[in-house]
Structures are given as structure tokens and as C-alpha cells.
Amino acid sequence: MTGLPQAIRCLNLDAAAVTVSAALAERGVEAILLKGSGLAHRLGQERHRVYTDVDLLVAPATFDRAQRALADLGCRSAFPEGRPDRRSQWYEQPWRLPGALPLTVDLHRGFHGVADAEALWTVLAGSAERIALAGGTVVVPDEAGAALLVALHAAAPGRSDRPRTDLLRALDVFPADVWRAAATLAAGTGAVPSFALGLSLAPAGAALGVALGLPGVSPAALWLRAHRASPEAVVMAQLAELPTLRGRMRHLGPRLFPTSASMRHGSRVARHGPIGLLVAYLARLARKAGRLPAAVAELRDAERLRQRGSDGG
Template sequence: MSDHRHAVLVTCLALDAAAVRVATALRARDIDSVLLKGAALRLRLGYERPYHDVDLLVAPERFVAAQDVLAELGHQPVTVDAPGHTGADWHEQQWRTPDAVPVKIDLHRGFAGVADAERFWVAVSSRAERVDLVGRPVAVPDAACTALLAALHAANPGRSAKPLVDLVRALDVLPATAWRTATEIARDCGATSAFALGLRQVDAGATRARQLGLPPGAPLPQVVAARGGSPAARGLARLDGLPTVRSRVRDLFRRTVPSPTAAWRALARRDLRAVTAPCLARVGRHARHLPGAVRELRAARRLAAPTDGGPSRVFLSAGGGRAPAGRSGRLHGDVGAVLRVLRRRGVPGLRSALWTARSVRRVRRQVASAGLAAVRLAPPPATGADRALVCATLRRTGANCLERSLVLQRWHAARGEARTLVIGVTAPSAGFHAHAWLHGDPDDRHDGMVELLRRSPPPEWLSTVPAPARP
């Protein structure tokens, strides 16, 4: 046995022993856990797979109690789980063992790409199977949950190529029934888009995704993560997905300005440099990485769109949950576009373009937060807005088919035209797609679709008299 292989074997044995020790301590406190990766994947996929940490999943409501158990065992947290933390790494916290050779333990209460952590835990724990690991029983995921985890990990691989190797192996050894069950679990816990994106990282997975009827495209932050994007690119993608300008400013402020506690301590010492220096350093670091991050984001945005020529996904998608945020609803700072509108349409035309951009933002926010029934839009200006200008602005804002149809429905209603919004779907055998349009509009993309929903304009839209344009 080579020295390298011997070192890998010793490391894996130490990790297995740590996993058993922690799982046993948790079980003594009535805290169930499931070993997600590591030895669990090695046993399930049946090949020599080196690993470098322990991933244990516990119920979200038992996460704090599990942290207390790790602390009592002498483990030290690598990252701090602050109250109210909702960042991209919310689902896990890293710990290190107090051994002479520290072992990293990732304590999970969810998984990257999963929207409903509670349902994810119920699905994984209820289907878990017990295996012997260094002489003690440990719960590991069954075949279906292993398939789900392999795809989700491939959708968020970091800088490692191991998740793709695991996915290729899983596609080769796990039966078709496991992948069908994994699809149902992904839909139940809000992980459909990440599951589909992970599968499409390899050719065999893309074929499997088509067979399962998974939706094309994916939210931008997930695409950036799947491409191994830089931290700066992930930050931009996260900002792009936030619904309002206020939430973007709040996120930037939180990541640039020191915490209030640190700021007050520095001010108490009359040390302004302790406040300004970290701010300037963070701003400089962000500015240095911004050009490369923008290029990564542009490349990822092209992949975030549906790849099979189908229509954009809307709120009523196969996986349920929220629609991808897409591009921002503003005019992207394109001064040239503003000047062209001013030159050709004058101030009334510019006012109408701004109304359209604002309406897209509001629709996006309202649909994401409370669904289709919550959409309420202000009337458009009385003059300067023809349909061609509204449609051109909708294209520039990156509005998806649902957002476009709702804004146009509001525009027509202000002119006394009651246009019906239609949402249709294709058969699952054809690959599940959803599309929205206004009844009567020429649109060959809804040919062959089954109508799922019809929505007439709210009565107040038809009774609203357009506001007169300001002189």
C-alpha cells in the first residue's frame, strides 16, 4: 500500500470514528441524525471514495441542541451561527474536533438548494437505513435520498470535482426508481430547480432530467454556484435575486460596514480607524474583483435561461415555490436607452417606460411574496404609452412571460380593455413547461398547452381612470 493511500485510509477511519462518536452522543440526548456523505456515499455507491469531513444532518428544530452537544464534547465552531442568520450557508455549521489531528464536522439542518429544510429532514430521516460503521450503527440515506443528494451536491460543488464524480457513479449504479422517487422528494421540499441543475452538469444526468420531465433553466445564484463561481460572483447573483432596491442596499451595507457592536467599541475607544479601515478594505476588495464577477454573472445568466427552447418558467412551476428572480426590473443604467426614448417619445414616453419598469419590479415582488392574487399595479400614464413602447421596455427589463402578461393586462385595462391572462402547461411526458399569455395575443409557444388557469383583470383596474400626464 502506497504512503498516500495509507494516509487516506487512516483519515477516513478517523472520520468514521468521529461520526460514530458524535451520532452516539446526539442519540443519547434524543437527537436523531443522518450521515449524509462520506462513508454513507462510499457504502451506497460502492467505490473507493476518499473524504475529508463528516456531514451530519439533524432536524432544524434540534439544531441548537445539537450544537450544545458538540460543544460539550469539546468541539470548536469554525463558523458562528448568529441568530436570524439567513445567508447562503444557513443550512450548515462547521466544527472541529479537539483531537491531536483535528477532524472537520459539518452539522446540517438543511442542504444547499433546498427551500423547505423541515420537509427535507422528514424525507431523509424517515427513509434512512442503519449500517454498521466501525462497529456501531449509524443512519445513512437510502438510494432515493442518495440520488437527490448527489444531484444537489453537483449543483453546488464549490471548487471540488468530487461531486461530479459522485453524480456519474450514482447515475450508473442507482436504479431508475430511485431517481423517480428523488424527483418527488425534490418537489416536496422545494429543491426541483437545484436537483435538475445538478443532473444537467453531466451528459447522462441531462438525459435523466429529460426522462424525469424536470423543468429547464435555473435561478441565477444556483447557476453561479454550479459553475464554481467566485465569492464576488455569488454575491452579485445574490443581490440580483433580492426583490427590492432596499433589500439590496441593506445586504451591501451588512457586508461592507462592521457590525454595530464592533463600531460602538471602536467609537468608545475613539478609534475611528478601527471603523473606517475595515470598510475601505472591503470596498477595495469588492471593487478589485468586480470586473471578473460581472463576466462570470453574464456567462451564468445565459445558462440560467431555459436551454431547450421552451418558454420561461413562471410562478406556477413544476417545483412550486418562487419564480426565478431573473434580471433586475430597472433599465440597467443604460443612459443611451433613456436618451433614445426621450428623443423619440419625449417626456411622456419616458414616463411610460419608467412605469413599465416599476411595474415589472412590483409584479416580481408581489408574486414571489404572496402569489398571483396579490398583484396590484398603479395605472399607466394617460399619454405617451403605446403597446410597442411598453413591450420594448419589458424586453429590456428581462421580464418573464408571467410578468410581461400581467403588466400588459394592466395597460389594456387602463384603456377599458378586459384582457384575460391565461397560464398553460405541457404534458409531463413532453417535459413539464409552463407559459403565460394574454388571450387573443399571437403566440405560437402556447400551441398544444393545456390551460391551467384564467385570470380576468381585477375590477378596480377597469374602473380606474388613467391619471392625466403632468405638463
């Protein structure tokens, strides 16, 4: 967030959501505003909730067309060489909007914790509603879709406190039948583990999860991410959950050795020819190795806390 007053920034983000949605529609791409003003509308916080970017979901089949449309609008991909590292965060790509203000559109073709991105688009688009915004209109999820997304975001909050705040508000605002419908959406999109975990992060949500018959024990990697563990601890937990050595190597490889484009994007040293790239890779490996002892300790502590939580302690 820059020094720009939050209210003014949010107004500009709302205008961007309308403009980009309309531009995508002109190219035959439907888009759903996942959070921002749409979620504020669902939570009854139109004048209070702040947000920092525009999150638009498109059908997976139209994702590439949507990216071309954003490029035609003068937007610039925040990923190296105009594309994400498909071996990591495949479902989302940020685009910087042109203009004096540093505004970002996060283009989604899925969401964290969702195994079936096509199903997610189908269920959200099938019940989405159009609302007025910034002199135009945008399409937003219905209440059940919003409840699903709030819980999933709480399960992967990054470094922000906002997902938990949204969860607490949603638990106050949405009645039990909305959460029951959201649980059905989670089951249909392969998102039950993350949905259950997200709900469990608040006492009222944990009780609701029991009433809905949701699983009480979360996979270790999901639990660690929800509790803001280090990336190294999360990766180690993910490796332990994979059944084969081949699967573990395929998972670990891109995390130790990102693409050269990604390295050059994030490291000045890597931009200085082949030698610079090699030095950057070696420095990355050294940093990862240095963090291993702390990650192992994190895993031990997390497993104890996770099991205590599943036992109701």
C-alpha cells in the same frame, strides 16, 4: 487535507461519526450521516471514496441542542463567537473535534438548494437506514435520499471536483426509479431548481432530467454557483433576481458588511480595536469594488452560455 494518509484519515472520520452520533442520541438528538461512508456505501465505493469531514443532519428544532452537545464533547465551533453569521450560510455549522487530528463535523439543519429544511429532515429520517460502521452504527439516507443529496451537492460544488465525480457514479449505480423518487423528494422539499441543475451537469443526468420533466433553464445565480463563478458574480445575479429594492438591500448588506465578529474571525487587522475593524471593512469594500468589472464580464459570459445550454447547444 493534511499529509495523513487518506485511508487512515477516513477511518478516523468514521469513528468520529459513530462517536458523535451516539453522543447526540444520548441527548435525544437523532442524526443522519449525509455523505462520507454512508454515501460510499450507496455508491458501492466503500474502499475507494475519500472524504474530508463528517456531515451530520439533525432536525432544525434540535439544532441548538446538538450544538450544545458538541460543545460539551469538547468540540470547538469554527465560526466566530461560537455561532454562524445567520445572515449567510444558516443551514450548516462546522465544529472542530478535540484531539491531535484536525477533524471536522459539519452540523446541518438543512442543505444547499433546499427551501424547506423541516420537510428535508422529515423525508430523509422517514426512510433512513442504519448501517454498521467503525465498530458501531450510523443512520444514513436511503437510495432516493442519497440521489437527491448527490445532485444538490453537484449544483454547489465549491472548489471540489468530488461532487461531480459522485454524480457520475450515482448516475451509473442508481436505476431510473430511484431518480424518480429523488425528484419527488426534491419537489416536496423545494429543491427542484437545484436538483434539476445538478443533474444537468452530466450528459446522462441531463437526459434523465428531460425524462423526469424537470425544468431546463436554471436561475442565473444557481447556474453561476454550479459553474464555480466568483462570489461577486453570484451575488450580482442574486440581486437581479430579487423583485424589490428593499429585498436587494437586505441581501447585499451582510455581504458587504459581515458582522464584526465575522470580521475579527477572518482578519487580523480587525482584531486591533475599533480603528482596526474600520480599516478591515474599508479594505474589504475596496477589494469588492476592484472585482466588480470582472464579475460583470462573468455575468455576461455566463448568461450567454446558460441560454446556449437551455437551447440544447
